[in-house]
Amino acid sequence: MPDGPINATVTIPGSKSLSNRYLILAALSSRPVRLVGLLRSRDTELMMGALAALGVRCDVDPVTDTMVTVTPPVSGRFRGDVDVYCGLAGTVMRFVPGLALFADGPVRFDGDEQAYARPMKPVLDGLEQLGAKVDYLGEEGFLPFTITPPSALPSAEAMAPVSIDSSGSSQFISGLLLIGSKLPGGLRLTHTGEKTPSLPHIRMTVADVNGAGGEAVAEESAHTWTVAPKPLQLPETVTVEPDLSNAAPFLGAALIAGGTVRVPHWPETTTQPGGLLPGYLERMGAQVSFPEQNGVRYCEVTGDGSVRGLGTFDLTAAGEIAPSLAAILVFADKPTDMVGIGHLRGHETNRLAALVNEIARVGGKAEELPDGLRIEPVSDERLHGAEMETYADHRMATFAAMLGLRIPGISVINVATTRKTLPDFVGMWNGMLA
Known part of the structure; x- marks a missing residue:
């Protein structure tokens, strides 16, 4: 913490x-x-x-x-x-x-x-x-x-x-x-x-x-x-944007713990579903801005530790950030039904079942819906530390780390599973907290 x-x-x-x-x-x-x-x-x-x-x-x-x-x-x-x-x-x-x-x-x-x-x-x-x-x-x-290729296409x-x-x-x-x-x-x-x-x-x-x-x-x-049938050729040099979905645990930390987190090189336009993240965080009560410094565009998120529940929240367009948003909504002021994410049952693990299990493990309240997840608020006093399972799923590991921002005594089993998409997650997380 x-x-x-x-x-x-x-x-x-x-x-x-x-x-x-x-x-x-x-x-x-x-x-x-x-x-x-x-x-x-x-x-x-x-x-x-x-x-x-x-x-x-x-x-x-x-x-x-x-x-x-x-x-x-x-x-x-x-x-x-x-x-x-x-x-x-x-x-x-x-x-x-x-x-x-x-x-x-x-x-x-x-x-x-x-x-x-x-x-x-x-x-x-x-x-x-x-x-x-x-x-x-x-x-x-x-x-x-x-797979055996056909003799003729x-x-x-x-x-x-x-x-x-x-x-x-x-x-x-x-x-x-x-x-x-x-x-x-x-x-x-x-x-x-x-x-x-x-x-x-x-x-x-x-x-x-x-x-x-x-x-x-x-x-x-x-x-x-x-x-159409056309020869493909990428440009000689292609630059990869930062992973905006992987920004979710860090930017979300500003809502859970309070304070300000900035992510540089945030694109003005993007095809990444994570590009929807700033708008979602704003709906939850964050202050979001996009300052520029020395030609670099930042996404800056500020929170005061309060989180606004969203009622029915359609996440069809960006299901991959659902675990990070679920971690934030554990601390919300009213229930949220995250819907449009039934397909998360077929990801690295059944993420809906995993989220329900791990929220219950720390004293929270959640249940699966046919097409999503309902999270109901409980007082911070009811939440307690636990050893969190990750199910070999990188997003469940970052979810657990986010809960640890506000719940003392959280430990994460196999946090190394974050190497799937964030090879130095632990170093980045500790650096943020320092």
């Missing part, structure tokens, strides 16, 4: 979502691409390892460490008869299988044991509709599996039609959109489910494909996306 109000500036590493999308698009380009400010974390290391297995070179600059040059295969074909290890990274297990469609042999996919519970079937169904053969080595629809005479239910994750749609440009006739992808989770992440993918010279078009009212 801090001794008093916080006053800190915290520099956030590059966006995981953008880093792994750029790595895929660089692998699909025809010339080398230099990625500047790339996040170096377990998820991006797993992505670079997967690409290396497929014959893509990822050369890390020894001086900056966050500058990586990606060189795609000269032939344009990926290496087959290889093993890809996904760890627990959703972007790896759901984006890389599409590249196997263009490999010269079967590609075997495996991951951490906990990854076996993460659904995969929609993206694999999509690849089967494009001619791939999928052999499940365990339970159908989950890791591990082998779909015809160039028309866009290849694919229909999947992506209700469980926007990554299923993104994984197919990323490869649509490389199909001879392009791709027409239709989502058959009633809801589309995390639409901003899909919009991010569309923008990134177009930024690489592609032609992706969204028909969101029809739950349909088209991608």
